[in-house]
Amino acid sequence: MNLKELAATLNLSQTTVSRALNGYPEVREETRVRVLAAAKAAHYAPNSRARRLATGRAMTIGHVIPLTGRAEMVNPIFADFLIGAGEVYAAEGYDLLLSMVTDGDTDKAFRQLAANGSVDGVMVQAPQDNDPRIALLKELDLPFLVHGRTGDAKGYSWLDIANIRAFRRATDFLLDLGHTRIALINGQANFDFAQRRLRGFTDALTARGLSPLPHLMAHDAMTESFGYLSAAEMLDGPDPPTAFLASSVIIAIGIRRAVADRGLRLGRDISVICHDDELSYLNNDVGGPAFTATRSSIRAAGRRCAELLIDLIRDPDQPPKQELWDVDLTVGQSTGPCPAR
Amino acid sequence: MNLKELAATLNLSQTTVSRALNGYPEVREETRVRVLAAAKAAHYAPNSRARRLATGRAMTIGHVIPLTGRAEMVNPIFADFLIGAGEVYAAEGYDLLLSMVTDGDTDKAFRQLAANGSVDGVMVQAPQDNDPRIALLKELDLPFLVHGRTGDAKGYSWLDIANIRAFRRATDFLLDLGHTRIALINGQANFDFAQRRLRGFTDALTARGLSPLPHLMAHDAMTESFGYLSAAEMLDGPDPPTAFLASSVIIAIGIRRAVADRGLRLGRDISVICHDDELSYLNNDVGGPAFTATRSSIRAAGRRCAELLIDLIRDPDQPPKQELWDVDLTVGQSTGPCPAR
């Protein structure tokens, strides 16, 4: 059933039927009701391919996921973000086009999306320092929104959390408990968020006349095994830490395993603070928060990013939108005073 | 730059240019080379909206994710599957349309997708018993592939793992170690995979003259906290288990936390076997597998499902394809003989 047939059964022109369906004013209310009823009865739905061609809008937003063999490993985070964004897209009538590309083809993928007009805008996640995607998307003149930020953070729209402040606070919290040998188990070093978190960590230490210990810092994709291995190595090495700062709950889970393996007790022998993205299947709140954590819902971020992007698509000529979210520190059971030696 | 303009600059007709670009035989090699060069120079890419309208194919595959407030919680699993499938889609030139729908609107979403022709086929994940989606998709005549299966498993295409066999083997393994009070912490009861796993568990017990203990069974969304809470309750209750069987690594992580909280040692005081989907950020193999586990890569399943679905789309009239994957049991450090009392 297409528009032509529907119009024929109604003895109306395609124009009128189209207008009735799309809520244009120049059609009598009575006619509109009749059209809507007929459309419903016939299970008519406008062909989206034709509609897109005619309107020139794709009504689709692209997410490009590079398959680096490492970065997609943070997929629980990527997934929660995606779900948040997807909720909003659905509500606003946008489709979500997910494109997996092997690393290095990211450029090509964006160029392709822009050239063949299959999306109206794209979401950029996890920017690295001076991420080339930003310059490229500006050049392609494709609306985009960055979750995170990089470089001078000017001239484009983004939403980010206050990573420096969050990690500074978390570090201060540990310092106040008397810890001085604090380990930082962070995300991959080239990601902007990891750099900011490192900075917050360092700032806090420096302010107390301490400096970060190189053997107590690690950077890598935020998997459980990375957390486990780094913690194990640090705990077994010389000058072991009494506290850990982790960039993700997943890392913290690995740390917890290493701690338990050694017969140590979390919150008593070893303290851990992590950043908690509030992943739905890793709820940190059951029976009181397990981990002391800086927290910020990645899903809520996804929702807000989607809103901002859609707004940008609807009115591309507005100045860049930028939003910085503050982060809570929730005290859980994984931290305690530095044990006396 | 569109086809018309490109044709004009080449002094050729649109037909010829289109044919040259799409590899049809009726164009001279010399001409084809000339066209390809010009297209490249002009950064020409055919408008996908127009192409889709003209060909009648969407070159898009749909994944519909119901937002039940619970089911999407298994999103780490969903995400790995998605990435696997997405790799194949990309390689085969298909787009991936991700549609989040609030629960109860799943029907509407599928009908919509079918009616407006925005996808050529859909992937169905995590079927429940007699899942209504299957009947609906048959009715809509939309090619689909089910990851998992349900009902009589006839008349449609699916790929599944041998859940019954896997869980029977895992249970036998624990029984052989002398465990008799074995707890099962499973996924939501209405999912087919959970039912099969329960059956494998029960079968193994029954074969040895035992029967499952109601207070040692739990069903729910497979989150860390669910694992933690159920294990905690069972361990603190009367007749505590000496071993756990968990439907997911994520659950097992929760169990491990409960075990550690009580000062017990995994593999010595308490044994745990879980099903491991080989999630990339929860690698179970670092330093020898942490958990004894039945394992099967969900990402590989995603890849294979995508292949099957694309094949089905290309030739919709073939008989249903069905594939059953066997599952390995890897022995790790989380199991040991039942401690004497």
Add this chain to the structure above:
DNA sequence: CCACGGACTCAAAGCGCTTTGGGTTGCTGT
């Protein structure tokens, strides 16, 4: 020398919508 088939190429007809640029009606005010 002519008919014929293969090798190329083209104009034009869709694909199913939206949107432009008019027409008709039927009232109103003068």
Add this chain to the structure above:
DNA sequence: ACAGCAACCCAAAGCGCTTTGAGTCCGTGG
């Protein structure tokens, strides 16, 4: 009674591709 104006409705022109059906040209066999 007539211009003027809403209020409706329509035919037709795109949107940018693919594909059909129809040439044109050239070399070959009869």
